[in-house]
Amino acid sequence: MVQGIVNWSTELNEEWLQNYVDDWVAFYRKHTKDGEVASYIPKLQEANPHHLGITIIGNNGLEISSGDVEIPFTIQSISKVISFIVACMERGVSYVLDRVDVEPTGEAFNSIMHIEMNQVKKPFNPFVNAGAITITSMLNGNTSDEKLASILNMLEKMLGYRPVLDVDIYESERDSSMRNRAIGYYLLETGLLESDLNITLETYFKQCSIEISVHDLAKIGLILANDGFDPQRNEEIIPRQIARITKALMLTCGMYDASGKFATYVGVPAKSGVSGGIIAVAPPRVRDEAMPFLSGCGIGVFGPSLDDKGNSVAGIRLLRHIASQWDLSIF
Ligand code: GLN
Numbered sequence: 105m106v107q108g109i110v111n112w113s114t115e116l117n118e119e120w121l122q123n124y125v126d127d128w129v130a131f132y133r134k135h136t137k138d139g140e141v142a143s144y145i146p147k148l149q150e151a152n153p154h155h156l157g158i159t160i161i162g163n164n165g166l167e168i169s170s171g172d173v174e175i176p177f178t179i180q181s182i183s184k185v186i187s188f189i190v191a192c193m194e195r196g197v198s199y200v201l202d203r204v205d206v207e208p209t210g211e212a213f214n215s216i217m218h219i220e221m222n223q224v225k226k227p228f229n230p231f232v233n234a235g236a237i238t239i240t241s242m243l244n245g246n247t248s249d250e251k252l253a254s255i256l257n258m259l260e261k262m263l264g265y266r267p268v269l270d271v272d273i274y275e276s277e278r279d280s281s282m283r284n285r286a287i288g289y290y291l292l293e294t295g296l297l298e299s300d301l302n303i304t305l306e307t308y309f310k311q312c313s314i315e316i317s318v319h320d321l322a323k324i325g326l327i328l329a330n331d332g333f334d335p336q337r338n339e340e341i342i343p344r345q346i347a348r349i350t351k352a353l354m355l356t357c358g359m360y361d362a363s364g365k366f367a368t369y370v371g372v373p374a375k376s377g378v379s380g381g382i383i384a385v386a387p388p389r390v391r392d393e394a395m396p397f398l399s400g401c402g403i404g405v406f407g408p409s410l411d412d413k414g415n416s417v418a419g420i421r422l423l424r425h426i427a428s429q430w431d432l433s434i435f
């Protein structure tokens with residue numbers, strides 16, 4: 105086990121970093137027992153709670169993967185990042201932000217109470233379910249498959265391949281969706297939905313069931329770390345202004361009602377999902393001393409055992425460790 109204070113100026117070679125990450129994945133894997141896999145979507149309960157994996161893709165071309173990185177999982181709430189980006193690109197930022205606010209809630213992601221309590225009649229932000237369902241209703245297309253295609257097209261541009269749905273998870277989610285339907289009906293009553301309720305909800309369940317890997321999450325993180333530019337293909341994928349707003353939302357609202365703690369203790373924009381995925385975005389930083397990934401990186405984490413807020417329990421601790429050791433914080 106690598107322990108103690110590390111002098112990074114002498115330890116920046118790839119092999120040393122790989123060993124370092126391997127050691128800490130093994131260490132934090134033990135923390136998976138402190139949480140539980142999500143059960144409110146029955147099919148998610150089949151995940152192995154001991155899984156923990158991480159991929160880091162650097163602007164400098166360095167890529168490090170460790171742990172259970174071969175296990176596919178569903179994107180869940182992380183899809184809200186993609187649907188928000190797509191809606192802003194299709195409709196324009198001001199159109200979207202006129203209809204969904206950008207304030208953290210301090211409430212659970214699927215809270216119904218806080219939508220009704222909001223004086224301004226719009227959902228608090230695009231990452232709580234009320235906001236995400238409203239955003240999904242704005243996507244181009246007349247059917248759920250057409251709307252979903254907007255999201256898959258964006259993922260294909262980001263990842264270089266077109267992801268597929270996990271049909272079992274989709275059906276499980278659709279068949280256990282009472283709360284999301286309740287939120288949907290509330291949005292319908294307040295006139296916030298821009299498409300038919302059933303089409304919107306079907307799209308939302310499908311977008312949450314897109315199958316993804318830890319490497320995919322790291323790649324999306326890398327693009328966001330570069331303000332929407334893909335350094336590997338030398339191509340702008342997301343307009344800079346939209347990428348920046350997305351990162352601000354990830355920092356303030358991305359980890360549900362634990363976003364303040366995550367910003368304080370980890371200090372980078374991030375977004376989690378109930379299947380145990382997390383995207384973390386570490387932009388380039390200016391430091392005098394040598395540090396790993398100084399020029400910025402995207403990080404993907406997968407660990408289905410969740411804490412009481414619905415975030416990967418071991419994944420957060422691993423990220424906190426790495427971010428503090430590598431000084432990744434944007435603050
Ligand atoms: N599909 C899940 C839901 O809507 C996504 C929630 C999440 O990942 N936090 O309940």
